[in-house]
Amino acid sequence: MTQQDPHAHIRIVLVETSHSGNIGATARAMKNMGLSNLYLVNPASFPDEASYARSSGASEILDQATVVDTLDEAIADCVLVMGTSARGRKVPWPVIAPADCAERAAGQAGKGEVALVFGRENHGLSNEELQRCHYHIHIPSNPDYSSLNLAMAVQVICYEVRMHHLRQLEAGGEQAALRPMLQPGDDGWDIKAASVNDVEGFFGHLEDVLVDIDFHRRENPRQLMTRLRRLFQRAHLDQMEINILRGILTAVQKSAGATERGPEAKQEQE
Incomplete structure (x- = not known):
């Protein structure tokens, strides 16, 4: 990943992850979508066999992961911090959807480091931790069953970051990764359309x-x-x-x- 790639300046921060398998699954989700910077705040167990087993070939992300004691250490050099939140707060805070999060992350990544913060499996980020964030990210899941597995939540956000990156490339005419191939005449179809x-x-x-x-x-x-x-x-x-x-x-x-x-x-x- 080159320094020109905005993904190089976007980090995924996991706070006090209790199950190390979720760390490995997060690394896999990150690699799927082209991100590689993983920060771990006081994980219960890392590194260990479970995290590497769940990474499914993304072990280099775990090898390079930065482990720190506090969230403040993980975000100290960042210019933008966004944290996932599934519940409302007494004091309203700026809330954005995953796609908006990706757009803001890409826009700021050229100016400095950007952190996307995810909380504990059982109760997410604390109020104090969320107050360290410029924006709260809300994933609009089913309100009757809104709790997402940690790695799944990371996958949703990383996917939006990836999609924004691909749309920017297409806007510049660099590739056609998002263009549909539905019928003869579309890029990639193997046979000419019938006359x-x-x-x-x-x-x-x-x-x-x-x-x-x-x-x-x-x-x-x-x-x-x-x-x-x-x-x-x-x-x-x-x-x-x-x-x-x-x-x-x-x-x-x-x-x-x-x-x-x-x-x-x-x-x-x-």
Whole structure:
């Protein structure tokens, strides 16, 4: 990770984590989303086997983790501190959503260190600790079951940081990581889109086969071809898909004892 990468200036701070497995799971969540700076405030047990086992290949983040005694030590050199909070306070404090947190973190990361702080598994951050934060982060979970596992909460915030970073890259034209690939013509699709002539040839072939197997009558169409046309048009077929479908239709004709009608055969019938 280079110094130009804003992620290099964003740290995840875990306060008094009681289960070391959650530290390992947090390291995994961080590595998934491209973050690497982990600070641990007075963990109950670290390092240990459970934390490394749960990290699932993110052991380098644990190797480089900074362990301190107090939250003040973990955030002393930071220009922005944001802490997760699931409950309201007597004194209102600025509260932001995870996406807004990511935007502010990225904006300040170029000016100095940014800390994203997560509390204890059983009761989160204390009021005093939350008062050390410029903003409280609220994850809008189900109010009937709002408690998140520590590593899951970290994953949500790290994901938003990652998504903001990717959107910034796309805005600068650097990559297309977020652009959807839904149909032929989109970046990454392997086959060219079928042309209008390709698709019309398929529809003609399809109608011929349906007539051959006595499923469709041209004199009493009952909107069958219209509905089938709508169905296949929604699929945005590519050239190979057209070829596959026409191959199937040809096999059906042969099995039914009919032959594929080419333009000459159609002219003779007319």
